[in-house]
Amino acid sequence: MIEAKENFNNTWPFKANFFSGNCFKQHYVDEGKENKKVILCLHGEPTWGYIYRHFIRELSKDFRVVVPDLMGFGKSETPKNKEYSLKTHVENLENLVNYLKLENIYFVGQDWGGPILGAYTLRNLKNTKGMFLINTILGYSRTDKPKELTPWFKWIKKNEDNGTLEVLLGELNTTILSIMKILNFTNSSIIDDNWIKAYASPFPNRDSCLGAINFPLDVLHGRMVPFIISCLKNADMKSFLEIPAELVYGMKDRAIDPDYAINDFKALYPNSKVTKLENAGHFSQEDEPYKIIELIKEFVSNH
Structure with missing residues (x-):
């Protein structure tokens, strides 16, 4: 967990807000409150809200922008007594959204x-x-899954089989750059001491890496599948598929197969826009931030 006031040499100049309604201290940014339309941005493995730093600056000029750090990441706490699963992260998000009384949300x-x-x-x-x-x-x-694991999940499986996964993902304070390169980003010019410190600081010890260790295992072992099936069974899919959606994809992604992800999206939303970023990797927000920001502005304005 990063100190609340840490701004990484002014590369993260946003006020820290905290919500404790999920029985842990969850950090979130809430900028542009004077604007009516709400954009809520969600990060993934093993990053935090910092990956949206350019987005917050630009989008908050016209929209209210809320960016939470998931449990176990960024400036949020990493409680030992909580389950790190898709279900828990969704429930945490529901409680935060209710606390902030957000409505008609554009999710990123x-x-x-x-x-x-x-x-x-x-x-x-x-x-x-x-x-x-x-x-x-x-x-x-119902898109067919690739027969082979992606490089990221091959690495995860190999190290879990060897008993070394928790060691490597439990030392993110020193391994963060190499781990993010396995997932892949292509814009190496962004790397400096501030950048490395920002992404490494949430993980000073192994206990602080619980969220990062559990995310890939949720996929590898299909632990999130029962929850997803439950959500699908209880949802109105017709209404879900009527919600506007758009996909941007960095085609050098080594975590999620780009063709599989795009085909899955097109099967759900055959008429929705898909933008391929040929030279971007898994962390497209780092590789092509301003192009994506313009696409988000266009998406929100059109819907």
Whole structure:
């Protein structure tokens, strides 16, 4: 957990807010409150709200922008007594949204942000105005999964089989750069001491890495599947598929197969816009931030 006042040499100049209604201290940014339209951005593994720093600056000029840090990431606490699962992250989001009394939300989600906003929307259809997805997958279609694991999940499986996964993901204070390169980003010019400190600081010891250790295992072992099935069974899919959606994909992603993710999205939303970023990786917000920001502005303005 990062200190509340830490701004990483003014690269993160946003006021820290905290919500304790989920029985842990959850950090969130809430900028542009004077604006009516609400954009809520969700990060994934192993990042935090810092990945949206350019987005907050630009989008808050015209929109209210809320960016929470998931439990176990960023400036949020990493409680030992909580279950780190898709279900828990969705429930945490529901309680935060209710606390802030947010309505008609335009969600932006990358990596785990996609499944989290997807499940939230299935359970709260009337509260989602639009879904803008970045290098993520909902997985609600019948699209065939790739036969081979992606490089990221091959690495996860190999190290879990060898008994070294918790050691490597439990040392993110020193391994964060190499882990993010396995997932892949292409813009190496962004790396400096502030950048490394920002992404490494949430993980000073192994106990602080619980969230990062559990996310990939949720996928590898299919632990999130029963929760997703439950959400789908209880949802009005017709209404869900009528919610505007758009996908942006960094095609050099090594975590989620780009073709699979795009095909899954098209199966759900055949008429929705898909933008391929040929030279971006899994962390497209770092590789092509301003292009994505313009696409988000266009998406929100049109819907």
